[in-house]
Amino acid sequence: MELKVLTLLACLAGSMGSALAAEGELSIGTEGAYPPWSMSDANGNVTGFDADVGALLCTKLAVTCHFVVQAFDGLIPALKAKRFDVIISGMSITADRKKEINFSVGYAELANMFVAAKGSDLAAITDVDTLLKSLDGKKVGVQAGTTHAHFLEKRAPNADLKTYDTLDQMQIDLASGRIDTAFADQSALQDFLDKPDGKNFQLIGVEIKSTFDPTLGEGIGVGIAQENTELKAKIDKALCELIADGSVGKASQKWFKTDISRPCK
Incomplete structure (x- = not known):
């Protein structure tokens, strides 16, 4: 599934946010540089797991989708400024973010891991407490x-x-x-390992799931403006149906080779 990026003019941003969904269009903010969740190319095509989830969601809601590429740390401010209707960008649901925006039900969850050079002291660690302590003084990359x-x-x-x-x-x-090492979700690090530059690196054998610390969130959700309760209800219903019928799981198998969909509670 490929969707063209819609560039929104700044002068219109303040008035377009909630109106787009009402008029049969849904604008979706995404990073576009976090494979395999969201990637954008030079022609303005957005692909990846979140692009497929967005397309499934828009089909279910009978609206037209437009993706807007935005740096990850600017997604929430841009949503609050009504530059797009929702965020679909591998964004974890956290208590701090819920102070700023609302979220749909969680639709996916993937373990977080570290990557390090093969043969390094970090590469041999197998438990989380030892790993975290061993990061003292180490240069650790993170987005x-x-x-x-x-x-x-x-x-x-x-x-x-x-x-x-x-x-x-x-x-x-x-x-x-x-x-010395980098920390991200497992899929993003695997993308690095699959490249020539990653041939001398490996995943450290410690999976850190969101249940380990609330800082890591409650799964991945669609970000929605706090005042847009009607849209949240529609998206929650649609996502739960798409998860239940296996559509989200099928998209996840395509991009991750495993089902990372998160059942609705």
């Missing part, structure tokens, strides 16, 4: 504005945290040895 960054600030305060705007920037520094 800015993510739950991964907040988790490390809390759980590894003595690590030398290096933040990046995009995953690609973090991978470049990892491959060049400017950082």
Whole structure:
């Protein structure tokens, strides 16, 4: 499924947010640089798991989808400024984010992991407490504005945290040895390992799920403006139906080779 990015003019941003859904269109903010969740190309096509989830959701709601590419740490401010209707961008549901925006039911969940050079002292660690302690003084890469960054600030305060705007920037520094390790969701790190630059690296054998620390959130959800309760109700219903009929699971198998859909409670 490929969707063209719609560029929204700044002068219209304040008035378009909630109107688009009402008029049969839904504008979706996404990062577009976090494979395999969301990728955008030079022609303005958006692909990935979240693009497929967005397309499924829009079909279920009988609306036309438009994706708007935005840096991850600017997604919530842009949603609040009504530059688009919702966020679908691998965004974890957290208590801090719920102070700013609302979320749909969680539709996916994937373990978080670290990656390090093969043969390094970090690569051999197999338990989370030892791993977090071993990050003291290490240069650790993480994407800015993510739950991964907040988790490390809390759980590894003595690590030398290096933040990046995009995953690609973090991978470049990892491959060049400017950082010792990086923390992200398992799929994003696997994307790095599958590239030539990742051949000398491996996942550290410690999976950190969201249940380990509330900082990591309550699964991945669709971000929605707090005042847009009607749209939230529609999206919740549609997502639960898409999860129940296997559509989200099928999309997840396509991109992750496993079912990461999160059943509605």
